Amino acid sequence: MSHAVGRLRQAGLKATGPRVILLTALEQNRSHPTAELLYESLQVDHPSLSLSTVYQTLDAFIRTGLCRRVSEAGNRLRVDGTPQDHDHAICRTCGEIFDIDRQLLPRSAPPAQLPQDLMVTGLRVEYDVICEACHAMSDAQGSSGSAGSQRATPSRGSTDRRRKS
Ligand SMILES: [Zn+2]
Numbered sequence: 001m002s003h004a005v006g007r008l009r010q011a012g013l014k015a016t017g018p019r020v021i022l023l024t025a026l027e028q029n030r031s032h033p034t035a036e037l038l039y040e041s042l043q044v045d046h047p048s049l050s051l052s053t054v055y056q057t058l059d060a061f062i063r064t065g066l067c068r069r070v071s072e073a074g075n076r077l078r079v080d081g082t083p084q085d086h087d088h089a090i091c092r093t094c095g096e097i098f099d100i101d102r103q104l105l106p107r108s109a110p111p112a113q114l115p116q117d118l119m120v121t122g123l124r125v126e127y128d129v130i131c132e133a134c135h136a137m138s139d140a141q142g143s144s145g146s147a148g149s150q151r152a153t154p155s156r157g158s159t160d161r162r163r164k165s
């Protein structure tokens with residue numbers, strides 16, 4: 001609890017009840033939830049929390065950098081409250097978002113400024129990927145008979161391109 005209060009104050013926000021509740025929930029929820037999902041997950045313990053409060057609070061968090069907006073094909077707002085710096089890999093088939101640890105793929109620092117007087121506050125990479133489940137699914141559809149998502153027995157000189165991530 002007090003940890004969330006500290007982060008809120010550091011971001012220049014007053015530690016109101018809903019903000020503490022939402023920030024704590026975001027720190028624990030690593031699934032890049034939509035505002036609606038967060039709202040629903042908090043209904044049991046905090047029935048007085050309204051959806052519009054959730055939206056307003058997330059808005060304040062995004063503005064102050066406490067959480068980040070996750071882009072998606074749909075129009076829904078999804079948020080990421082993971083404090084650690086990381087990149088995203090998004091499955092182009094199912095839309096699942098995977099966190100990619102920054103330590104695994106070090107990159108050079110971004111410039112301080114970009115053309116058109118754009119002040120740079122960070123650099124995010126978004127990888128287009130096909131996740132393991134979707135890959136297995138397309139495998140299963142392609143080859144009849146082999147059930148499940150088990151690794152196929154390697155045939156010599158096979159064209160089985162298994163993507164390493
Ligand atoms: Zn997928």
Ligand SMILES: [Zn+2]
Pocket residue numbers: 032080082086087088098099
């Ligand atoms: Zn993330």
